[in-house]
Amino acid sequence: MQALTTLGAAIGHLFYPHVCAGCGSDKLGQDTALCWYCLDELPLTGFVDQRDNPAEKILKGRLPFDAVHAGFYLSRDSLMEDLIYQFKYKRQIALGEQLGLLLGEQLKESSRFEPEALVPVPLHPKKLRQRGYNQATIIAKGIAKIIQVPIIEQVLIRKNFSGSQTLLSRMGRWENSRSLFCIENPHRLRNKRVLLIDDVLTTGATLESCGLQLAAIPGVSVSMATACISSL
Ligand SMILES: [Zn+2]
Numbered sequence: 001m002q003a004l005t006t007l008g009a010a011i012g013h014l015f016y017p018h019v020c021a022g023c024g025s026d027k028l029g030q031d032t033a034l035c036w037y038c039l040d041e042l043p044l045t046g047f048v049d050q051r052d053n054p055a056e057k058i059l060k061g062r063l064p065f066d067a068v069h070a071g072f073y074l075s076r077d078s079l080m081e082d083l084i085y086q087f088k089y090k091r092q093i094a095l096g097e098q099l100g101l102l103l104g105e106q107l108k109e110s111s112r113f114e115p116e117a118l119v120p121v122p123l124h125p126k127k128l129r130q131r132g133y134n135q136a137t138i139i140a141k142g143i144a145k146i147i148q149v150p151i152i153e154q155v156l157i158r159k160n161f162s163g164s165q166t167l168l169s170r171m172g173r174w175e176n177s178r179s180l181f182c183i184e185n186p187h188r189l190r191n192k193r194v195l196l197i198d199d200v201l202t203t204g205a206t207l208e209s210c211g212l213q214l215a216a217i218p219g220v221s222v223s224m225a226t227a228c229i230s231s232l
Helices: 002-015 036-041 054-059 079-089 093-108 125-131 135-147 165-170 205-215
Strands: 068-074 117-120 156-158 181-183 193-201 221-230
Touching: 054 068, 054 205, 054 221, 068 079, 068 093, 068 193, 079 093, 079 135, 079 193, 079 221, 093 135, 093 221, 117 135, 135 193, 156 205, 181 205, 193 205, 205 221
Parallel strands: 068 221, 117 193, 193 221
Antiparallel strands: 156 181
8 A cells, every 4th residue: 555655646746746945955854845945044033923923013003913923034136035936836836735744843832822713814805816825815824724713705805896896895884995905704704813814015005094993893913924024
C-alpha cells in the first residue's frame, strides 16, 4: 500500500511538478508550497505580542482597535515580494493559504488575539471576477484552520459603484457615503471580537475604512491582522 501511494505520488509529480514557490526546489513535502529553506528565510516581524508595534502605530488614532499584527516584512526585491506577487497575480492559492496557516500559528500563541469571527477585507466584485478569488479570504481560510474561528463574509461589503442607487440605498442606515465599504446583516457580528484580515498593510487606509464600519456595529471590538507589512 505504501509502495502504491509512493508510486501514485511519483506519477502525480510527473504530470504536476510540485516545486517550491520560493526557489523552485523539488525537495519539499506534499502539503507545503515552500521548502524548509524558504520557510526559514521568511522575515518574521515578531509583532504579535508587541504592544505599540509598527503596525499598531500606523493605525493608532485612526480607529478604535484592540490589537494589530502583521506576520512578515515585505521589502523590495525580496523573497516575500515574489511570493505575494505569485499569490495575487499567478493563482498560487496554496501559497496564500500557507501564509494564512503561518499567520494563524503566530496568532494562536498570543493572548492579545482571541477573535470570535474572521472578516476578510472584501475585494471589488469586478476584481473578484477577474482574479477568481479574494486573497484576504484565502489567508483567512489558513488562519481559520489553525484557530478554529468562523469566517464571516456577509457583513462587511465593498460597495459596487456600478450597481444601482436603489440597491445602495437599500443597504440602509449602515451605509457611510464616504466609505468604499458598508455593513449588511450587522446582527451576525454583534457583540463579537472581530479579526479583520488583509494581505498587506501599507498606508492602513483600507483597514481604517473597513475597521470603522465594523466598529460601528454595537458591541463589536476590532483587531486586525495582515500577512505582511510593507516597506516598499
Ligand atoms: Zn524554496
